[in-house]
Amino acid sequence: MSPRLAQKIAFTVLLLATLLVVLPVIFILGIIVAKGASAISWEFLFSMPRDGMTAGGIFPAILGTLYLVLGAILFAVPLGVLAAVYLVEYSSDNWFSRLVKLAIVNLAGVPSVVYGLFGLGIFVTFFRFGASILSGSLTLGIMILPVIITSAREALESVPRHFRVVSLSLGASRWQTIRHSVLPHALPGILTGMILGLGRAAGETAPILFTVAAFYLPRLPQSVFDQTMALPYHLYVISTQVPGIAENVRYGTALVLLSLVLLLNLAAILLRSRFRRKKKW
Amino acid sequence: MTANRLRKLKEWLIEKAILLSGIFSVVFVLLIFLFLLREGFSLFHGESVGDFLFGKSWYPISDPPRFGILPLILGSLLVTLGAAAISVPIGIAAALYIAEIAPGRLKEGLKAGIELLAAIPSVVIGFIGMITLGPWIKSLFNIPTGLTALTGSVTLAFMAMPTIVSIAEDAITAVPRQYREAAIAMGATKWQTTWRIVARAARPGMVAAVMLGIGRVIGETMAVMMVTGNAAVIPASFLQPVRTLTATIAAEMGESVQGGSHYAALFAIGIVLFVITFLINGVADIYLHRSRR
Numbered sequence: 008m009s010p011r012l013a014q015k016i017a018f019t020v021l022l023l024a025t026l027l028v029v030l031p032v033i034f035i036l037g038i039i040v041a042k043g044a045s046a047i048s049w050e051f052l053f054s055m056p057r058d059g060m061t062a063g064g065i066f067p068a069i070l071g072t073l074y075l076v077l078g079a080i081l082f083a084v085p086l087g088v089l090a091a092v093y094l095v096e097y098s099s100d101n102w103f104s105r106l107v108k109l110a111i112v113n114l115a116g117v118p119s120v121v122y123g124l125f126g127l128g129i130f131v132t133f134f135r136f137g138a139s140i141l142s143g144s145l146t147l148g149i150m151i152l153p154v155i156i157t158s159a160r161e162a163l164e165s166v167p168r169h170f171r172v173v174s175l176s177l178g179a180s181r182w183q184t185i186r187h188s189v190l191p192h193a194l195p196g197i198l199t200g201m202i203l204g205l206g207r208a209a210g211e212t213a214p215i216l217f218t219v220a221a222f223y224l225p226r227l228p229q230s231v232f233d234q235t236m237a238l239p240y241h242l243y244v245i246s247t248q249v250p251g252i253a254e255n256v257r258y259g260t261a262l263v264l265l266s267l268v269l270l271l272n273l274a275a276i277l278l279r280s281r282f283r284r285k286k287k288w
Numbered sequence: 289m290t291a292n293r294l295r296k297l298k299e300w301l302i303e304k305a306i307l308l309s310g311i312f313s314v315v316f317v318l319l320i321f322l323f324l325l326r327e328g329f330s331l332f333h334g335e336s337v338g339d340f341l342f343g344k345s346w347y348p349i350s351d352p353p354r355f356g357i358l359p360l361i362l363g364s365l366l367v368t369l370g371a372a373a374i375s376v377p378i379g380i381a382a383a384l385y386i387a388e389i390a391p392g393r394l395k396e397g398l399k400a401g402i403e404l405l406a407a408i409p410s411v412v413i414g415f416i417g418m419i420t421l422g423p424w425i426k427s428l429f430n431i432p433t434g435l436t437a438l439t440g441s442v443t444l445a446f447m448a449m450p451t452i453v454s455i456a457e458d459a460i461t462a463v464p465r466q467y468r469e470a471a472i473a474m475g476a477t478k479w480q481t482t483w484r485i486v487a488r489a490a491r492p493g494m495v496a497a498v499m500l501g502i503g504r505v506i507g508e509t510m511a512v513m514m515v516t517g518n519a520a521v522i523p524a525s526f527l528q529p530v531r532t533l534t535a536t537i538a539a540e541m542g543e544s545v546q547g548g549s550h551y552a553a554l555f556a557i558g559i560v561l562f563v564i565t566f567l568i569n570g571v572a573d574i575y576l577h578r579s580r581r
Contacts, residue, residue, distance in 0.1 A: 010477045010479070013477075013479060014478060014479035014480075018389055020381065021385035022385055027378050028378060028379070028402060028450075029398060029401040032401055032404055032405045035408060039412070086312060089306045090306075090309040090312065090313055092306050093306045093310030097307065098310065107311070110314040110316070112573050113565075113569050113570070114313060116500070116503050118506070119410075119507065119509055120537050120538050120561075121324070121561050124541075125319070181299075182299045182303065183299075207407075210411070211410075212509075213510055216542075239409055239411045240411075242411050242412065243514070246418065265408065273404070276400050
């Protein structure tokens with residue numbers, strides 16, 4: 008076989024493999040939009056479920072997911088950004104900073120259901136928050152911490168060193184330098200990580216299974232100590248636990264969840280590519 | 289003067305908060321392990337570690353209950369091996385295509401597509417797998433249920449691929465330009481360069497990519513619970529229902545009594561999962577560092 012022919016064949020095989028990875032995305036999106044779009048209506052999005060969840064809407068699940076995601080972000084963003092500032096601006100390459108980095112890698116690899124167990128053990132039981140929005144948000148918050156830290160680190164590292172040198176040489180303190188010469192330039196990158204974290208938290212089911220998620224609630228949650236319904240758990244429930252739910256309601260719920268998560272991710276991708284193109288240094 | 293001191297105090301506080309935030313990541317890892325132990329350890333008052341890990345029957349609610357997780361370990365192993373067999377060759381090939389061959393615009397588009405695949409919630413992938421892949425496998429092999437280990441492997445392969453592709457692609461892109469230029473100058477074709485030089489140089493990163501992909505598969509919960517049929521028996525083939533470690537925790541925690549032995553056993557499974565993923569991620573990290581050097 009001539010090398011040119013071998014190359015042709017090899018490139019074709021690689022292209023086919025790539026299509027195998029990307030086409031399922033289009034397949035999944037296509038089938039969910041095609042079968043779920045008919046379920047979407049004002050009533051579906053903004054009313055309570057009725058008749059054993061076979062009719063009415065999914066408003067409590069949507070609202071619950073928004074509460075959980077908001078709580079997770081409020082917890083994880085300040086903590087994650089400060090941790091990134093520590094790693095990039097303060098620590099030198101010693102055993103402790105390596106330990107912190109290893110911990111972050113491992114936090115990213117802990118299975119989501121183990122986060123659920125952890126949340127059950129510490130927040131629900133030990134701190135006696137019960138199965139509540141507070142417990143669920145904190146569990147999700149710790150889960151998305153590695154996403155936030157990693158993006159913030161990359162953003163801080165991409166700010167050139169001489170920004171810091173100039174600021175320090177003008178007599179600014181270390182924190183003033185970070186606050187006024189580094190953080191503003193890292194902001195789009197930090198924001199990207201925040202949006203990715205939002206998307207991840209919105210879609211996860213296993214961590215909220217034992218910490219907050221309710222099968223069905225007749226009323227909306229009143230405080231952070233209440234349980235709530237949530238979109239991903241609701242999709243799980245109506246597709247495996249409750250018989251007799253119309254197909255388009257299941258697909259419709261999947262469509263709402265998927266749209267929420269993918270729009271967040273798309274926003275993050277666009278923000279990141281604009282940020283990279285705009286960078287002048 | 290006082291304003292200056294106030295500012296200094298404020299900065300001192302902020303710097304302590306920054307240091308504390310750095311420490312928190314380590315604290316969380318320790319806390320996760322401690323709380324798994326705290327809730328799970330009581331199982332081993334009445335049960336030996338050997339009986340737990342290698343016991344052949346998982347009957348948590350019979351009397352007396354049996355807490356042998358071997359069927360669950362084998363279930364996880366079977367599904368993971370199947371998923372790896374599908375996702376590793378396809379994922380590495382796609383990474384080579386995206387890093388070395390795809391032209392600029394297509395490359396950006398493909399990378400975005402793979403990022404979106406990674407972003408699809410596992411419950412949505414499980415839902416689609418259950419409703420489309422399951423019936424298809426059922427009729428293809430003419431078996432009583434389409435919810436089998438094979439269905440789980442195929443579904444999970446798609447969840448491992450984004451991890452494998454993106455990390456392998458990074459490793460391939462990081463191979464120095466001079467390697468390619470030298471090979472081309474010696475008269476090698478682009479494919480010979482890609483396969484014999486670049487892919488070889490990127491191997492540590494590819495190993496890390498595969499390990500992280502497998503780590504993701506072992507830890508995956510919702511999708512696998514929805515498509516594998518959930519039978520806690522030692523699997524004999526890919527075409528029969530299995531139950532994984534993760535699915536067992538998710539499916540049974542709701543029925544267990546807090547503080548009871550079943551509850552403790554589920555946390556003990558959590559310890560096993562935590563240790564497995566900890567090892568996989570630790571080793572993958574070593575390979576990643578090697579590939580960056």
